[in-house]
Amino acid sequence: MPLHLVKLCVGIDAPDQLRALQHGRRLAVGDALVHTTRMIPRRADEIVPGGSLYWVMKGAVRCRQTILDLEPVTDPETGRSACRIHLDPTVVDTEAWPWRPFQGWRYLPPEKAPPDRRTGTGGGAGGADDVAAMPDDMQAALREMGFL
Template identity: 45%
Template structure:
């Protein structure tokens, strides 16, 4: 599958077992230190036009999209049960995003580029000011911003 320069479709996934970005980063650092690739295995392979390995996986934590990782490759993985699955190989760089509320769901969902939250640039003051991400998420949850 070719890598597109400007993908229009991304993947949205619940981050089960991690309550915050720091927990995810620590877990992934441990996997890399143990010599493992960062591969998230799912049952279904994305097939929609506009999806490519250059798309990103957006993680939902605590009811909010909080971070994304670029998908660098897709792999066919045969499970112990003999069933073929899809492995999203992820770039180790975690990119913080604006916290956007999302309800729980099973599996993964497509996320169009127009619906994807904006990246937060480390150290930069975003339009809304230098509000900490936790405060911004709490205010968004209360529908105050």
């Protein structure tokens, strides 16, 4: 099972806002979707292929994107090493799991990664569609009480 990364998504409150921002950048820069970070993961061979970048928004992991490649680069302005994280443009909503603030990124083992958000044909009262339609704070409260 692949290793994942988790990173704060500063200034973004919801997955839809991230989708809109990245779509705008892709239109302006080209089709490549790249996020640059200062440190290069030492465990890159465990991340690619199959790992994801999980985004923390407003104190909780809210979505993820598949990592396609990790490219070591040198910042031309500073001469410092950096890492370009090449991402799949598809943003997948996850269950909202609380996450404390941190700097940079952290490794996330697959067994500790939040599951993708449930969606589906549901079919009415108590179905998957009903859960997906709930506000994130309501889902978090119900999860704490053990109902979800």
